[in-house]
Amino acid sequence: xxxxxxxxxxxxxxxxxxxxxxxxxxxxxxxxxxxxxxxxxxxxxxxxxxxxxxxxxxxxxxxxxxxxxxxxxxxxxxxxxxxxxxxxxxxxxxxxxxxxxxxxxxxxxxxxxxxxxxxxxxxxxxxxxxxxxxxxxxxxxxxxxxxxxxxxxxxxxxxxxxxxxxxxxxxxxxxxxxxxxxxxxxxxxxxxxxxxxxxxxxxxxxxxxxxxxxxxxxxxxxxxxxxxxxxxxxxxxxxxxxxxxxxxxxxxxxxxxxxxxxxxxxxxxxxxxxxxxxxxxxxxxxxxxxxxxxxxxxxxxxxxxxxxxxxxxxxxxxxxxxxxxxxxxxxxxxxxxxxxxxxxxxxxxxxxxxxxxxxxxxxxxxxxxxxxxxxxxxxxxxxxxxxxxxxxxxxxxxxxxxxxxxxxxxxxxxxxxxxxxxxxxxxxxxxxxxxxxxxxxxxxxxxxxxxxxxxxxxxxxxxxxxxxxxxxxxxxxxxxxxxxxxxxxxxxxxxxxxxxxxxxxxxxxxxxxxxxxxxxxxxx
Numbered sequence: 001x002x003x004x005x006x007x008x009x010x011x012x013x014x015x016x017x018x019x020x021x022x023x024x025x026x027x028x029x030x031x032x033x034x035x036x037x038x039x040x041x042x043x044x045x046x047x048x049x050x051x052x053x054x055x056x057x058x059x060x061x062x063x064x065x066x067x068x069x070x071x072x073x074x075x076x077x078x079x080x081x082x083x084x085x086x087x088x089x090x091x092x093x094x095x096x097x098x099x100x101x102x103x104x105x106x107x108x109x110x111x112x113x114x115x116x117x118x119x120x121x122x123x124x125x126x127x128x129x130x131x132x133x134x135x136x137x138x139x140x141x142x143x144x145x146x147x148x149x150x151x152x153x154x155x156x157x158x159x160x161x162x163x164x165x166x167x168x169x170x171x172x173x174x175x176x177x178x179x180x181x182x183x184x185x186x187x188x189x190x191x192x193x194x195x196x197x198x199x200x201x202x203x204x205x206x207x208x209x210x211x212x213x214x215x216x217x218x219x220x221x222x223x224x225x226x227x228x229x230x231x232x233x234x235x236x237x238x239x240x241x242x243x244x245x246x247x248x249x250x251x252x253x254x255x256x257x258x259x260x261x262x263x264x265x266x267x268x269x270x271x272x273x274x275x276x277x278x279x280x281x282x283x284x285x286x287x288x289x290x291x292x293x294x295x296x297x298x299x300x301x302x303x304x305x306x307x308x309x310x311x312x313x314x315x316x317x318x319x320x321x322x323x324x325x326x327x328x329x330x331x332x333x334x335x336x337x338x339x340x341x342x343x344x345x346x347x348x349x350x351x352x353x354x355x356x357x358x359x360x361x362x363x364x365x366x367x368x369x370x371x372x373x374x375x376x377x378x379x380x381x382x383x384x385x386x387x388x389x390x391x392x393x394x395x396x397x398x399x400x401x402x403x404x405x406x407x408x409x410x411x412x413x414x415x416x417x418x419x420x421x422x423x424x425x426x427x428x429x430x431x432x433x434x435x436x437x438x439x440x441x442x443x444x445x446x447x448x449x450x451x452x453x454x455x456x457x458x459x460x461x462x463x464x465x466x467x468x469x470x471x472x473x474x475x476x477x478x479x480x481x482x483x484x485x486x487x488x489x490x491x492x493x494x495x496x497x498x499x500x501x502x503x504x505x506x507x508x509x510x511x512x513x514x515x516x517x518x519x520x521x522x523x524x
Contacts (some may be wrong), residue, residue, distance in 0.1 A: 046226040046509070047260045048318050049270050050220075051209075053199045054180035054190060080091025081483050085122070092122035095484045095515075097135070103510030107143035111508070114138045117516060119484060132177040133516070140169040142508045144495055145522060152397040153238060157520050159212040159396055160238070176213050188220040198258055198272060200329040201358045201375050202322055202404050202412055206272045206315045208297065209257065210521045211398035212236075219295055225262040227398050230295035231255070232288075235276070235395035239447055251279040252390055254400075255292040266322065272315035272333075278390035311391045312336075313384075325363050329471050332354040333401065335383045335393075347459040349443070349450070354379030354406070369418040374411070381407040381434070381459050382450045389447050399446055404524045407444035408433035409461055421479040423487070431470040434464030467499040471523045477514075486515040 076082055081093040097117030105111050112139070121131035141149065148156065155161050155172050163374070164171035178192035195209035196216070214232035237250045253276070260270040280286055316332040335352035342351055358375030383406040384393035393400050404410060410431040417424045434442045441452040442464030477489040493508040 020089040047222075047262065049198060049200050049260055049268070049319065050227065050229055050258060052180075053194050053196070054131065054178050055174075060283075078481050079483070081482075084223070090122060090124050092120070093483075094118065095351050097133070097484060098486075098516040099135070099137075099512070100513050100515065101512030101514065102239075103142075103508060105142040106505070106507040107147065108140070111140050111142055111510070113141075113512070119516070127182040129180040129182075130178065133175065135516075136173040137174065138164050138169055138171050140165070142493075142495075144497070144504065145507055146170075148524070154212065154397050156398065156403070156522060156524065157210055157212060174213075186222050186223070188218075190216075190218040190220070192216055194216070196507050198270070199331055199356070200319050200327070200355055201331075202373060202414060203356065203375065203377050203410075205331045205333045205354050205356050205377060205379065205401050206258075206317060207274070208399075208401055208403070209519055210403040211394070211400055212393055212396040227260045228296070229256075229258045229260075232292070232445060234279075235400075237278075237389050237394075238397045239389040250390060253277050253279060253288055253292075257295075260317070266320055268319045270317035272313075272317060274313045274315075274393075275310050276313075276386075276391050276393060277310040278388070309391075311386045311393065313393065326361045327359070329356075329358050329360070330520070333379070333383070346457045347381055349453055349456050349459045351459075352380055352383040352385075352406075354383050356400070364415075367417075371416050373414045375413075376409070376411050377402055378409040378461060379404075379406040380461055381463060382453065383443075383446075385443070385446040385448065385450045387449055387451060389449075394446050397447065403521050404431065404433060405444050405446045407442060407461060407463065418504050423475075423477040425473075425475040425477075427471070427473045427523065429469070431469040431471075432462055433467055433469070434462045435467050437465045440464070465501065469495060470494075470496045473523070481515075484515050485515070485517050488512075489514045 019350050035501060051097045070079070072185050081095045083092070083094040085092040093272060095118070097115075097119055099113060099115035099117065101111075101113040103111045107484050115135050117133065117135035119131070119133045121129070123129050131142050137153070137155075140146075141155075145156065148172055149161060153160060155170055158172055158174045160168035161172040163169075176192070176194040178190060178194050181189045191217045195211070196207055196218075197204055197207045197209040199208075218231040221228045231254075233254045233256070235252050235254060237252055240250045242249055254274060256272070256274045258270060258272050260268060262268045275292060277289055277292075278286065303327060314334045318331075319327060319329045321327045332355045333353060335354075337351040337353060338348065341348035354377070356375065358373065359369070360373040360375075362371045363371045364372050379402060384399055384401060385406065386392040399405050402408075402410075408431055410429065413428045415426050433444055435444060436442050436448075440454050441448045441450075443450075443453070443459065444464065471493070472495075473493040475489060475491040477487040480486045480488065488511075490511045491509075493506075495504075495506045495508075495512075497504050
């Protein structure tokens with residue numbers, strides 16, 4: 001099938017960090033809130049669209065919240081890691097990470113999460129950073145998450161589960177690790193089992209951190225205004241039965257190139273390309289394809305030269321900051337298309353693409369730490385899907401991009417505010433999508449082969465069982481320890497999903513003692 005790249009320009013944000021870190025000055029770390037980033041008028045000094053998970057996040061405490069002479073117990077509970085070592089040639093830290101939640105769902109009654117975690121990390125010399133996390137979890141989840149888990153065999157973003165408490169709850173483990181080495185001024189090498197995110201918004205249509213962790217090797221080259229990233233990764237396909245007890249689930253590979261160019265103080269443009277290929281096929285074991293080993297090659301010609309059995313995607317990320325605190329952003333992802341079919345306007349099924357446009361403002365109305373984001377995401381039917389899940393754009397039964405897959409349009413609105421140690425957050429998400437009915441694949445589920453479609457023309461976003469999702473959440477938290485985000489937190493969530501065949505409503509209240517900077521997407 002003939003593919004080519006059209007990359008229309010969207011407008012995108014410049015962001016910086018209002019929190020303190022112990023690593024690369026140009027890096028952007030894991031997102032916990034909108035306030036994790038602040039707009040900046042000069043984008044030439046950093047590259048915000050590729051988040052760096054190697055750095056140790058830590059909130060800056062307000063002025064006046066000084067250490068003074070406090071007891072060891074006070075410092076460990078409210079100011080420091082449980083274990084901290086600072087020497088001239090190395091540092092080390094470690095903490096216990098509880099995530100203990102109890103709540104009530106209008107559909108399931110009492111819900112709870114019992115997570116015991118640990119984090120350890122540090123530095124060796126000036127250039128090597130390392131981090132590892134592990135979480136053991138049991139949870140009785142709200143009805144919509146329980147249903148999602150039973151259909152997809154996973155907890156969103158946290159991998160496979162097994163039954164717990166007479167199969168009414170989930171038992172699952174989560175681990176991540178990363179080694180980061182800065183080789184001189186221009187190169188960074190990362191070896192990890194973690195997630196990645198490309199973009200400046202809440203979602204990413206290119207590569208998001210919504211799915212489970214995976215092993216990867218990443219090379220980042222920084223040349224002032226230009227940053228070039230290549231990553232090789234291995235993913236898991238859970239749709240096929242395990243090859244054997246010894247080999248586990250079927251695997252697939254991915255290679256990603258991302259070029260980010262800070263054109264000026266206000267404008268940045270990023271070019272993205274990716275190829276996914278299966279580890280083995282009917283001819284036998286394929287494994288890692290050395291054709292994709294060169295980190296600076298254009299992937300699309302290589303993918304075509306080896307017989308085009310693989311899944312190639314192209315993308316664009318652009319941001320624009322008209323002022324210090326206001327930014328626009330957006331993305332475009334191109335899976336495949338035929339130009340003659342686009343101009344014909346007949347809704348050909350293989351015109352597969354999606355996009356994002358958004359706006360965010362920090363210190364809104366000149367109120368410090370008051371932040372706002374509004375964002376629209378959309379993807380045409382069958383985007384990210386392939387002949388088989390062995391080379392679709394997915395991992396562990398979730399998309400590698402937007403968690404809703406394809407055949408949807410979504411509008412996300414988020415506001416948050418921080419005053420000293422008090423944190424408030426509100427979110428309203430409205431989405432419309434088309435579900436499959438009567439065994440017909442209308443293009444939302446990327447884990448279904450596009451060969452199972454029933455029509456070639458007349459395809460459009462929302463086709464199928466037209467469904468509306470409304471998700472509203474309010475959260476209040478009090479920060480206890482900024483080092484690992486230990487906090488007392490309470491939230492209320494209302495979720496309604498409806499179409500002309502059924503309607504579900506769920507109201508959820510939760511309180512708990514929480515920690516870590518993990519970003520878990522339950523708004524699906």
